[in-house]
Amino acid sequence: MLVADSLTFKVGKRALVKDISFSMRPGELLVILGANGAGKSTLFRLLSGEKPPSTGSVKLQGKSIAEYSLSQLALQRAVLNQQNIVSMAFTVLEIVMMGRYPHYRNSPSLKDDEIAKEVMELTGISAFADRSYLSLSGGEQQRVQLARVLAQIWNVPNALLLMDEPVASLDLQYQQQTLAIAKMLTKRGFMVISILHDINLAGQYADRIIMLKNGRKWYDGTVAEVLSAKNIYEVFEINSDVYTNPRTLKHFFIPRNVLVNANAR
Numbered sequence: 001m002l003v004a005d006s007l008t009f010k011v012g013k014r015a016l017v018k019d020i021s022f023s024m025r026p027g028e029l030l031v032i033l034g035a036n037g038a039g040k041s042t043l044f045r046l047l048s049g050e051k052p053p054s055t056g057s058v059k060l061q062g063k064s065i066a067e068y069s070l071s072q073l074a075l076q077r078a079v080l081n082q083q084n085i086v087s088m089a090f091t092v093l094e095i096v097m098m099g100r101y102p103h104y105r106n107s108p109s110l111k112d113d114e115i116a117k118e119v120m121e122l123t124g125i126s127a128f129a130d131r132s133y134l135s136l137s138g139g140e141q142q143r144v145q146l147a148r149v150l151a152q153i154w155n156v157p158n159a160l161l162l163m164d165e166p167v168a169s170l171d172l173q174y175q176q177q178t179l180a181i182a183k184m185l186t187k188r189g190f191m192v193i194s195i196l197h198d199i200n201l202a203g204q205y206a207d208r209i210i211m212l213k214n215g216r217k218w219y220d221g222t223v224a225e226v227l228s229a230k231n232i233y234e235v236f237e238i239n240s241d242v243y244t245n246p247r248t249l250k251h252f253f254i255p256r257n258v259l260v261n262a263n264a265r
Contacts, residue, residue, distance in 0.1 A: 001025050002047070002160055002191055006056035009042050016042040018215045019056075024208070026158040026189045029182055031202040034212035035236050040195045041164065043212065047193065048079045048162050060160060074102040077160035078149035082168055084141070092128040092136070092144050096120055099151030111155075119150040122181060124174075138169040146178060153190070161185060163194040167201065179205040203227050203251040211235045227251045 002024050009017040017039045024030055034040050045051040047058055049065040058065045060076055068076070078099070086095070096119065100112040108116075120126045123143045128136065133144060146166065153159035163182065167175040175198075182192045183205050196202050202209055202223070209226040211219040213235050219226045229242050232253060239256040 001059075001061065001158075002193075003059040004047065004056070005059070007043065007046050007053045007058065008055045009046060009051065010054045015054075016215050017046065017053075020212075020217045021056075022210060022217065022220060024191055024193075026191055027186050029186045029192045029194070029205060029207045031206035031209050032193065032195045032212065033197075033199065033202055033209055033235070034218075038212040038235075039215040040212055042215075044162060044164050044193075044195055048077065049073055050079075061158070071102055074152065075156060075159075076153075077162065078152040080145060080149045080161070080163045080166055082165040084145045086133055086141075089132040089134050091130055092125060092133055093120070093130065095133050095144050096125075096147045096151050099148040102152065115154045116147075116151050119147045119154060122150070123147040124177070139171060139174060142166070142169050143174060143178075146181070150181070150185075158189050158191065160191045160193070163192065165195055165197065167196070167198070175201065199227065199232065200252045203253070223251050227253065229253070 004020060004022050007017055007020045008015055020043060032040050032043065046053050049058070049068070052066060065073060093116065096116045097108060097112070100108055100116060104112060120129065123146050125140070125143050125147055128140065128144070133141060136144065149161065153161060161182070166178050170178060179201060182194060185192055186207065206223055208221065209223055210217055211226060211231065218235055219231050227242055229240050232238065232240050232242070238258070240253045241256065242251060242253045244251055
């Protein structure tokens with residue numbers, strides 16, 4: 001279980017995140033939505049343990065993440081960042097095996113090898129195993145990083161996976177595949193939190209959505225509860241129409257045209 005209690009993060013006198021509280025249980029895919037500057041990335045760093053909150057706390061499995069050692073935390077949660085800087089020419093397999101580092105001391109076991117191969121197959125990168133990571137496209141590199149974090153927690157019950165804009169550099173097929181994998185993880189008892197910009201992807205895959213505005217939790221609930229034209233306007237300041245697909249019962253939105261005066265100065 002993950003519990004965020006009254007999280008606030010300040011830089012000087014400015015609060016980037018203000019008094020955010022929520023909890024989630026295993027088996028849930030939570031999507032965080034909000035306009036640029038809403039506090040999504042700051043909240044993400046607080047939840048991952050990268051930044052300590054100015055006030056409040058984050059508890060994972062009943063224990064404050066501040067009390068975990070780095071090695072202990074690596075066995076309970078994995079983080080997929082939007083950008084992952086790699087400057088050395090590691091092979092794809094070597095990058096994926098880095099996810100298994102918390103699970104062994106000197107050399108990987110047969111189980112570690114099996115997990116690495118399984119997640120590479122799942123993410124569609126098995127054919128890249130011996131290629132240099134630096135030779136891949138941005139989208140291919142993101143799929144390798146996804147395989148790495150999956151390898152890290154693959155055999156850890158109720159682990160937490162945090163994903164920051166995991167589909168930003170992916171084409172349509174792999175956007176769907178990545179979020180389908182995230183959804184599949186929840187069926188295995190994982191907790192998944194993802195920041196997304198695409199409201200329709202959130203409507204398609206999320207079990208729950210938190211909308212942020214001005215560093216505060218504005219809305220929190222199921223897709224049906226949160227994705228309304230009124231709420232979208234309040235958070236994103238854009239008029240839209242929200243519909244329900246009669247076949248899938250998934251919600252989707254269509255933004256209305258924004259009129260711009262071409263002669264304005």
